[in-house]
Amino acid sequence: NSHAHALNTVMFTVEIRQSPIDIVPHQASRDPNLSQIVLNYDRCTSINISNNGHSVVVEFDDTDDRSVIQGGPLDNPYRLKQFHFHWGEKGCEGSEHTVSGNSYASELHLVHWNAVKYKTFDEAATAPDGLAVLGIFLDTGDDHRWLHTITDALYMVKFKGSITDFKDFNPKCLLPSSLHYWTYLGSLTTPPLHESVIWIVLKDPITVSEKQLGKFRMLLFTGEEEDQRLRMENNFRPPQPLKGRKVRSSN
Numbered sequence: 001n002s003h004a005h006a007l008n009t010v011m012f013t014v015e016i017r018q019s020p021i022d023i024v025p026h027q028a029s030r031d032p033n034l035s036q037i038v039l040n041y042d043r044c045t046s047i048n049i050s051n052n053g054h055s056v057v058v059e060f061d062d063t064d065d066r067s068v069i070q071g072g073p074l075d076n077p078y079r080l081k082q083f084h085f086h087w088g089e090k091g092c093e094g095s096e097h098t099v100s101g102n103s104y105a106s107e108l109h110l111v112h113w114n115a116v117k118y119k120t121f122d123e124a125a126t127a128p129d130g131l132a133v134l135g136i137f138l139d140t141g142d143d144h145r146w147l148h149t150i151t152d153a154l155y156m157v158k159f160k161g162s163i164t165d166f167k168d169f170n171p172k173c174l175l176p177s178s179l180h181y182w183t184y185l186g187s188l189t190t191p192p193l194h195e196s197v198i199w200i201v202l203k204d205p206i207t208v209s210e211k212q213l214g215k216f217r218m219l220l221f222t223g224e225e226e227d228q229r230l231r232m233e234n235n236f237r238p239p240q241p242l243k244g245r246k247v248r249s250s251n
């Protein structure tokens, strides 16, 4: 009958490489073939900052290879497209990846795409080697010297759907001192959860103050026209099953 027919045409996607994950350092394998990652952000061009209803996003001009990440697990340079953050409602949780079960207060994702193999970001976002996301943990402590450039702009993008110019910001100022990393094959952490991300998670966090982090929590999930005002917080996905994947560690 039609019901049985409908059932056997339903597509089931098998999810085997979902993100984030809990990273257990002593279970990660040191791979001598893993070179250091190289970030060429010196000619990067930020364009705007926006609230997409999930996070606050800074977008870059990705029409050429002016800002790329390469080396490490990557076979070719990947172009910087955007960065965004995930955070909690209180300091003890907010990151997406955890380390031996421990969360950080926030996590920064620098998103790059494989413009050598794919024509557009959206096409790359559905390919198994399409995206490379550099994850950086944020710890709470002293003020971060450069984060104010971003937190001072957040009041301009309070509502979902708001966007404003954000020029000449170089994300190099958000990197920790060491580029040691863990790497594994994973996915987007929000729907449609495409399994298209080579994750590179830096071992060392950067430090920001509670005051600076608090400014992210004044953003809203909701738009200006909506009567409900939902504070943007806890926009992180919990760790997903490893399903036999290997996490590799840089030297």
Ligand SMILES: CCc1cc2c(cc1OS(N)(=O)=O)CC[C@@H]1[C@@H]2CC[C@]2(C)[C@@H](O)CC[C@@H]12
Pocket (backbone or CB within 6 Å): 109, 111, 121, 122, 125, 131, 133, 187, 188, 189, 190, 191, 192, 193, 194
């Ligand atoms: C990696 C950063 C990123 C990209 C995308 C999402 C989420 C993302 O953040 S995360 N945390 O790095 O996974 C969810 C929406 C996705 C987008 C990639 C491009 C799309 C798949 C579009 O084609 C349609 C929906 C889009």
Ligand SMILES: [Zn+2]
Pocket (backbone or CB within 6 Å): 084, 085, 086, 109, 189
């Ligand atoms: Zn993210």
